Amino acid sequence: MYQTITSKEKFILYLKILVPILITQVGLFAMNFLDIMMSGRAGATDLAGVAIGSSLWIPVYTGLSGILLAVTPIVAQLIGGKKQHEIAYTVMQAVYLSIIIAIIVFIIGFFTLQPLVNAMDLEVRVHEIAYDYLIALSIGIIPLFIYTVLRSFMDALGETKMTMWITLTSLPINAILNYLLIFGKFGFPKLGGVGAGYATAITYWVILFITILIIQKQISFSQYNVFARFYAISVKKWKELLVIGVPIGLAIFFETSIFSAVTLLMSEYDTITIAAHQIALNFASFLYMIPLSISMALTICVGFEVGAKRTVDAKQYSIIGIGLALLLAIVTGIILFLYRDIIATIYSTDQAVIPLAQHFLLYAIFFQLSDAVGQPIQGALRGYKDVNISLILSLISFWVIGLPLGYVLAQYTSLDAFGYWIGLSSGLAVGAILLFVRLYLVQRNFHTIELLKGK
Template sequence: MIQTFQRRDKIKQLLYILLPILVTQLGMFSMNFFDTTMSGQFSPIDLAGVAIGSSLWVPIFTGLSGILLAITPIIAQLVGGKKENEVSYNVVQGTYLSLIMAILIVIIGGLFLNPVLNGMQLEEDVQRIAHDYLVALSLGIIPLFVYNVLRSFIDALGKTRVSMFITLTALPINVLFNYLLIFGKFGFPKLGGVGAGYASATTYWLICGISVYIVMKHLPFSNFKIYRVLFPVSIKKWKEILLIGVPIGLAIFFETSIFAAVTLLMSNFDTATIASHQAALNFASFLYMIPLSISMALTIVVGFEVGAKRYKDAKEYSWIGVTMAVFLAFACGVILLFFRKEIAGIYTTDQQVLELTAHFLLYALFFQLSDAIAAPIQGALRGYKDVNATFIMSLVSYWVIGLPLGYYLANFTEWGAFGYWIGLISGLAAGAICLSGRLIYIQKKKYRFTGENESF
């Protein structure tokens, strides 16, 4: 990354970092997307089973991997502050932490997965598929967490095209193994939705291996000598990473877990409703990759500018990102409005599920604007290393406002399952408003600047 002076140059640099991140995020999400859609083509029961499994796994993974996102602003600020000699130490400590987290998840999953599924009152076949899908997926948890550390390091240097290359290399492998293991082609066992779990685990090992090779052998990453020295474990450094990462992880967990909670609460509805809800939510999440990618790009550029103490530039980047996200949200809203039936047809050929999915997608339209504001602002705040207020706002917005309202509307009004979506929309809107206020506060009160000389 380089210092920029004109707004046009900032937009150009942001897009240079953003576009590969977007492709990478769409690629990573496509693994879950293909898990869902290809399982749905196998049978509605497999779609429901994978949906339940994903609803349990996604908030746990995103929350814990969110902790590792602390590596991005840490490295970005070190590079911006010309402290490159400290980068390798931070990446190695982040890797140690990721291994501990991954192992703990496997152990905890082994202890609590069956009791959680047993308490959900699912159809027997749906529960079996959800269980076996998660067991298969668990085989790839360790490499997935290590990859998240390495990707944070790569992206923090502004080399987001490398992450894009890794993902685009791995995605066809994931689709191929989905095809072989879900449908039992070319002599492979026909595993249905469970096969999607094994396919994803295989892919996670692949992207981790490629990432390790690149950071050790290719410039400019090899200049940092990552893993050339395996430093002793530093609890002090872990504490620093956790102080930044835990609030990030909690904020992400509160946001993603509310969607998972709604899916689990909807287990009281029939299989068609569960399947259609998950299909619509899956596509809404697919569109969410746009503001999420802008968020990740803002963390990098804002962190770089803050590390160099150029607070005026950091502020300008922040609002360029938000404006860009809002514009794209309107474009996505038009797509949802006019092509929702065609989109529903991607997920299923079952007529009942198709009609319900198209109906749910109408509500997904309203997600777009709130996400377009909230996600980029979260990314900008992470660049400032301001993370504590974000997770508190997420807790209040989603769990104090969104979920209780959705539960009431779904169970005590005629809205039924659609009531949960109205609650989610309300929570997202509240979160967007609160986060906007926080960013304005940080920029006005904590990062004052005067002319060319900027100071706290």
């Protein structure tokens, strides 16, 4: 990161940071996409099982890893405030915390996974695949969480290209392992959808080892001596990370877990409907990578400027990010509308699933438009370390407005399963409006404080 003067300079720097983040996020999502797509080629049952297992895992991962994203605004503000000597200590404390979080996930999952899957009214084979897929995936939890910390450190320095190359390197490995383990090629066992879980877990370990090697060898990272010494565990530093990270993680969890709740509620429908819904959900999650990446880039840029006490510059970055998100949402919405038939056939060859999936994809358009506003604003607020109100607004948007409205529409109108999508889109739109108001108030407050200090 470096200081910029004009709006053009800011836009160019923002794109330099954003584009690698977007490619990285798409790459990470591609692992989940490959799991579902390649499992779909093994059969509708494998598709449904992996999709359900994935829908249960994603909110857990995104919510808990969201806690670790606190590293980004903290390190960004340390860089902006010229406190580089504190970075290694902060990163290593976050690594320790990530391991503890992973262990807690193991323990809770051991006791709750089976009852949770049993609570879903699934066909026997779909139930087995979903459960075994999650067990296989759990092998990669520890490296995935540690990588999240190290990636946040690298991104906060503005070195987003490096994490992009790490992810792109791992994608072919994931695809090959999927091919070998799902379909049983070259002497490997034919595991169907469950094989996708093992393939992804192994890939997470590969990503971690590559990242550690780069941080040790590349001068732009090695100068911070992240692994140079062993630091004692600091409860004080953990508290700082958790105070910022927990609201971030919970806000993300409230958004992603709502789809798991919908999946549970939709278990009353047949396998064809569930598979079609999951296709639309998976592609909507793919489009979500755009506003999410814009959000992450805004956290870095805004955090850097706030740390340097340049609040006007921080506000300019916010405008750039939100405006870009809206423009891209309109473009992707048009693409989704025009090519929804092609999108559906990418996921499945089942002629009963494809037309229903196309219908679900129409509702995904409205969802991603609302997300284009809400996510970038949350990213800007994280740059200010303002996270608690975002948490409350996420809770209200999805669990107070979105899910209850969706349930009513699905159960008491002719919309059926499509009612859930309308409800969630409505909740997200309300949340985006409230978040915009919050950002305005935070920016005004920071600017006022800066003016008073100037006097």
